[in-house]
Amino acid sequence: MEGEQRRLLVRFEGEDLGHGAHVVLPRLSLALHQGERIALLGQSGAGKSTLLAELRRRLGGEAAWCPQHHGLVPQLAVYHNVFMGRLPEYSALANLWNLVRPLRGPWREVAALCDELGLTGLMRRPVGELSGGQRQRVAIARALYQARPLFLGDEPVASVDPHQALRLLDLIDSRHTTSVVALHQRELALSHFDRVWGLRDGRLAIDARADELSLAELDALYPDAAEPAGSPPPGNDGAPLPSPEALPCARGRP
Amino acid sequence: MSDGLVDSRPPSARNWWRGGSPGLRLARHSLGLVALAVLLVPFADLAIHTRDPWGELGRMAAGLAWPAWGALESPFTALGLTVAVALWGTLAGVVLGFPLALLFARSRLVRAGCAFVRAIHELFWALLFLQVFGLSALTALAALAIPYAGIFAKVYAEILEQTPRAPRDALPPGSGRLARFVYAELPLAWSQLAAYTRYRFECGLRASVLLGFVGLPTLGFHLETAFREGRYHEAGALMWLFYLLIASLPWWDHKRLIPLLLVGGAWLLGPWPSVDGALLWRFVAEDIWPAALLAGDWAGVLEWLARIPSLGPAIGNTLLLGLLGTVGALAVALLLWPLASRHFGNRGTRLAGHGVLIFLRSTPELMLAFVFLLLLGPSLLPAWLALALHNGALIAFLVARHADAIKPGMPGLPASGRLAYELLPRVYPGLLALLYYRAEVILRETAILGMLGVATLGFYIEEGFDYLMFDVAFFLLLVTAALNIAVDALSRRLRPREAPLDDPCIR
Numbered sequence: 001m002e003g004e005q006r007r008l009l010v011r012f013e014g015e016d017l018g019h020g021a022h023v024v025l026p027r028l029s030l031a032l033h034q035g036e037r038i039a040l041l042g043q044s045g046a047g048k049s050t051l052l053a054e055l056r057r058r059l060g061g062e063a064a065w066c067p068q069h070h071g072l073v074p075q076l077a078v079y080h081n082v083f084m085g086r087l088p089e090y091s092a093l094a095n096l097w098n099l100v101r102p103l104r105g106p107w108r109e110v111a112a113l114c115d116e117l118g119l120t121g122l123m124r125r126p127v128g129e130l131s132g133g134q135r136q137r138v139a140i141a142r143a144l145y146q147a148r149p150l151f152l153g154d155e156p157v158a159s160v161d162p163h164q165a166l167r168l169l170d171l172i173d174s175r176h177t178t179s180v181v182a183l184h185q186r187e188l189a190l191s192h193f194d195r196v197w198g199l200r201d202g203r204l205a206i207d208a209r210a211d212e213l214s215l216a217e218l219d220a221l222y223p224d225a226a227e228p229a230g231s232p233p234p235g236n237d238g239a240p241l242p243s244p245e246a247l248p249c250a251r252g253r254p
Numbered sequence: 255m256s257d258g259l260v261d262s263r264p265p266s267a268r269n270w271w272r273g274g275s276p277g278l279r280l281a282r283h284s285l286g287l288v289a290l291a292v293l294l295v296p297f298a299d300l301a302i303h304t305r306d307p308w309g310e311l312g313r314m315a316a317g318l319a320w321p322a323w324g325a326l327e328s329p330f331t332a333l334g335l336t337v338a339v340a341l342w343g344t345l346a347g348v349v350l351g352f353p354l355a356l357l358f359a360r361s362r363l364v365r366a367g368c369a370f371v372r373a374i375h376e377l378f379w380a381l382l383f384l385q386v387f388g389l390s391a392l393t394a395l396a397a398l399a400i401p402y403a404g405i406f407a408k409v410y411a412e413i414l415e416q417t418p419r420a421p422r423d424a425l426p427p428g429s430g431r432l433a434r435f436v437y438a439e440l441p442l443a444w445s446q447l448a449a450y451t452r453y454r455f456e457c458g459l460r461a462s463v464l465l466g467f468v469g470l471p472t473l474g475f476h477l478e479t480a481f482r483e484g485r486y487h488e489a490g491a492l493m494w495l496f497y498l499l500i501a502s503l504p505w506w507d508h509k510r511l512i513p514l515l516l517v518g519g520a521w522l523l524g525p526w527p528s529v530d531g532a533l534l535w536r537f538v539a540e541d542i543w544p545a546a547l548l549a550g551d552w553a554g555v556l557e558w559l560a561r562i563p564s565l566g567p568a569i570g571n572t573l574l575l576g577l578l579g580t581v582g583a584l585a586v587a588l589l590l591w592p593l594a595s596r597h598f599g600n601r602g603t604r605l606a607g608h609g610v611l612i613f614l615r616s617t618p619e620l621m622l623a624f625v626f627l628l629l630l631g632p633s634l635l636p637a638w639l640a641l642a643l644h645n646g647a648l649i650a651f652l653v654a655r656h657a658d659a660i661k662p663g664m665p666g667l668p669a670s671g672r673l674a675y676e677l678l679p680r681v682y683p684g685l686l687a688l689l690y691y692r693a694e695v696i697l698r699e700t701a702i703l704g705m706l707g708v709a710t711l712g713f714y715i716e717e718g719f720d721y722l723m724f725d726v727a728f729f730l731l732l733v734t735a736a737l738n739i740a741v742d743a744l745s746r747r748l749r750p751r752e753a754p755l756d757d758p759c760i761r
Contacts, residue, residue, distance in 0.1 A: 060427060071424030075441040084421075084437050088428035095433040139424075146426055 006033040009150070009178065010058050017047070017054050024050040025202055032180065034149075037173065039189035039210070040182040041221050042199030048182040051199070052154050055180060059150055064176070066143035068154035070135050074128030078119060078138050081127050082110045085145035113141050116171065132159040140168055144175055151179040158184065166192070186218040277679055280686055280750060284584065291581040298574055299709070300638070303631020310629050317486025318493060325488045329476075329495060331522070336472040336499070338519025339391065339465065340458035343398025345516070347458075348451060350399060351406025358411035368404035373738035375702045376401055376461045377620075378712070378731055380468045381719050386537050391523035394470050398458055409450055417442040456503060460618045463496060467620065467705065473499075477621070481628060500616050542728035562726055563714065565733075572710040572737065575634055576697040579641030583696065584689055586646025587653060591685075594654040597662070597677060598669055611654075614647030619699045624706055632707040640703070641696055649688045657681050683750045690749040694742040701734045711737075 010032045017025040024047045032038070032055070042048050049068060056065055064085070072081050080099065083106055087095060094103065107123075114123055117137045122130065127138055136159045143151060151172050157165035165185065169192055172179055180197075183189060189196050190210050198206030198221045205221060206213070304310065357364045380397035387393040421438040429437075466474020473496055480489035506515075546554025559565075592598045593607025614622075619640045626636030662676040704712025711734050718727025 065424065065426070067420065067424045069420060071420035073421045073438055073441050075444060076437065080437065084425060084429075086426070087433045087437065088426055088430070090433075092430050092432045095430070096436060099436060142424075 347402025582642025
């Protein structure tokens, strides 16, 4: 297979992943090679975020990161939220000054990025005033602004419509050689990615090339969806609708 | 309120209070508190020492109804000074407290230090600094800035700790500590920090008025003089001035106006005292410590301790008044909150209820106690009334606001049913939680009421300063602080967990 000639980035061999003593993914075996585009599927709570967090930890500075529910600061402007992708590259003083008066170089770069993502003219707008889809794009802009070879995204296209999702994934692909993206849209996983990792009940149920898989095989990852129609699952898994949790951080405390 | 009974028979009358439902637990809890207070009431001196309290009250009411505006001497200087002290004192508290807030979670020493400075009332700090800086703005500013630094450190730290973590976790690895703070923590906490600072400034305004009672020429000084000399119409005018100042706050504490007020205020604060370093050092290193302790003579220290006048009764009175005040506030709150709630009465009664609550909660305890003291003479009674009315009204106001947000599930119930079945079970846990928050404040106020002549710790502290027995006064201050810290810890343990109160602005 072509993947074998490519550089190995991460390999898990029978490892337990979780938070502290709480193991979410026991005895996980898995490899990620350079150049792969991987869709990560599974129900909410299947361990997608745990796996992505561990990948992020191991890949360190190589990976750009787009977290679930965006993790944006609603009080800051779009520009500042995107700029946060490169905080470590500037001195503390420059970072402080940038809050008072945007630095000229980054401002131009962020403006170009915002144009591509359809956020033109919103650079000075606080993120808290944007719609769910706009926030999603700001979160992606922040990840793109990091300019890393790898992209790790935890449901980065959960709150946009299917056409936009496709466009955003294309943009992500054009700027990264390798990507691992958690998502719920099974059709998109088959049409747009090389490989699918499917998690179910804490184990890797599917690890195969996308062109060898069918939608029916992916459906097996969502046992709740197999219930008779009419009583939709509470987590609205598998539906490309913006989930209410995806609209984050009301002002003030949670 | 009894639930969880599967038995078809109604529970027998004898066992009505058994059971583990939250309602019953809170009821037992409150009744225990009331029983303790009733048991201890005989030990309190509640005598009325004046001959004609009602006549005096009538004259005071007449003074408030017909204020003598013309008789006021330079009211604007007093007003200006009151605002300037509150503004600069709060600002100094922020400047000192903010860095401490960043260390708060990490350093036990900082937490202990902040708890200590918080536990001593602004007026006691003023009495202490009065000995060193004299009657000057420096005394006033330090008296506000030091306890406020402790309060800001604690509340700011709590607010910062509760900001959402997600933005911090999303930052790329290697982002500096400072950058992380200014990008992903401070903006999230900003509006709450600002709201709390504004609230603390309002508290500072009241404290600044009260500083007049130790002799600093703020509004309180003129008030005390007018009241003591029986010039009630002038006192009435000053009271109105005070209420106007508090009520007009939303119009003038605008963020654009604050720098102007700061500059203008700085001009009013002078002249500054010349601080004698040697004298200051002698005060801190020698005067406030017992001579025997400095000499290392332990037998002498014990003898010194035994000679402190009525230490036991003073502590007893302070705790007793604190307990009575807390229970009184509970009773007042329970009685008053329906008056201001949209669920009861008509427009007229609600308006009157709101008026009473605003009047009682915006008048500081010390001022209320002072007025009652003139009416009733120096016993625990005026202090008790003042504590119960002020704190009860404050809690009632917040409970009424809470109740107004509730939509009764069963429309058309009679008022009594609405109160007992719909609203009280819902608001009571919050009411009790508020009461426990206030218990610490009540105890702190209790000590301070001693300065008016009630035999609590404050009385002996002021006496100590008056007779230049700085060592005794300072020791009693430490005792007061220790009592406050102990009661704070106790009330935190007893506080009902059903009603977490997130908003720091109601403490």
